[in-house]
Amino acid sequence: xxxxxxxxxxxxxxxxxxxxxxxxxxxxxxxxxxxxxxxxxxxxxxxxxxxxxxxxxxxxxxxxxxxxxxxxxxxxxxxxxxxxxxxxxxxxxxxxxxxxxxxxxxxxxxxxxxxxxxxxxxxxxxxxxxxxxxxxxxxxxxxxxxxxxxxxxxxxxxxxxxxxxxxxxxxxxxxxxxxxxxxxxxxxxxxxxxxxxxxxxxxxxxxxxxxxxxxxxxxxxxxxxxxxxxxxxxxxxxxxxxxxxxxxxxxxxxxxxxxxxxxxxxxxxxxxxxxxxxxxxxxxxxxxxxxxxxxxxxxxxxxxxxxx
Numbered sequence: 660x661x662x663x664x665x666x667x668x669x670x671x672x673x674x675x676x677x678x679x680x681x682x683x684x685x686x687x688x689x690x691x692x693x694x695x696x697x698x699x700x701x702x703x704x705x706x707x708x709x710x711x712x713x714x715x716x717x718x719x720x721x722x723x724x725x726x727x728x729x730x731x732x733x734x735x736x737x738x739x740x741x742x743x744x745x746x747x748x749x750x751x752x753x754x755x756x757x758x759x760x761x762x763x764x765x766x767x768x769x770x771x772x773x774x775x776x777x778x779x780x781x782x783x784x785x786x787x788x789x790x791x792x793x794x795x796x797x798x799x800x801x802x803x804x805x806x807x808x809x810x811x812x813x814x815x816x817x818x819x820x821x822x823x824x825x826x827x828x829x830x831x832x833x834x835x836x837x838x839x840x841x842x843x844x845x846x847x848x849x850x851x852x853x854x855x856x857x858x859x860x861x862x863x864x865x866x867x868x869x870x871x872x873x874x875x876x877x878x879x880x881x882x883x884x885x886x887x888x889x890x891x892x893x894x895x896x897x898x899x900x901x902x903x904x905x906x907x908x909x910x911x912x913x914x915x916x917x918x919x920x921x922x923x924x925x926x927x928x929x930x931x932x933x934x935x936x937x938x939x940x941x942x943x944x945x946x947x948x949x950x951x952x953x954x955x956x957x958x959x960x961x962x963x964x965x966x967x
Contacts, residue, residue: 726740728748
């Protein structure tokens with residue numbers, strides 16, 4: 660097992676995520692700790708189940724010697740790696756989740772000290788080229804966009820040449836599929852965000868577009884399906900799976916694979932009108948993880964890359 664990270668949690672100024680995000684996870688830690696369970700219908704209660712499946716397949720395919728699991732939540736993915744004889748350790752800033760993770764490892768006959776209470780900023784404390792693999796499975800969408808360059812630079816810095824980086828990103832292209840306020844934002848900020856598109860924005864193009872969509876103001880800016888609507892006021896950074904390769908190249912990270920999860924068989928506003936909506940989504944999760952349709956029908960994607 661590698662040298663321990665700092666045991667003292669850093670202040671909010673250098674955590675890499677906002678205080679509101681940490682408070683949300685602390686308030687809802689129990690639900691998050693059990694996000695990989697199956698419901699009474701034997702379907703996953705949360706899309707995180709599919710992300711974990713992708714991660715397990717990544718571990719089996721790449722066989723890293725060790726892995727640093729940043730934001731490891733309830734410790735399940737740390738346990739996944741340890742069961743595959745990977746020297747895994749996790750860091751988690753939310754105290755309740757970290758304590759749950761420690762209990763989980765202990766219940767499985769493993770050392771609970773492998774999961775420490777720490778945060779994303781701890782990457783800056785690690786030595787260059789010290790890590791075989793770094794995983795961020797539920798972190799980056801909550802990191803402010805003005806911290807992204809710093810965080811990705813640190814990830815690349817701590818990886819050994821040939822080391823692996825695996826992370827989940829929120830899919831910006833999914834907004835084209837929703838036919839609601841997300842779609843409006845995507846046109847306004849991305850499709851019309853170039854210089855030639857300025858006239859479209861100035862000449863009331865957005866109002867004209869709204870006239871074509873039945874629900875242009877639903878569900879609203881930065882909406883989330885989480886029951887605690889305070890979380891919905893937080894902006895979650897979105898990424899384009901078509902441009903993520905170019906972005907990571909800046910830091911010497913070569914993208915090997917992009918895989919999709921959190922599928923929607925139809926725009927979310929139609930969910931209640933489609934029989935077996937969840938069942939169809941489940942089949943998509945199992946069959947279309949590498950399919951081109953994931954660029955538009957999946958709200959999240961996982962990037963697997965290596966350090967050049």
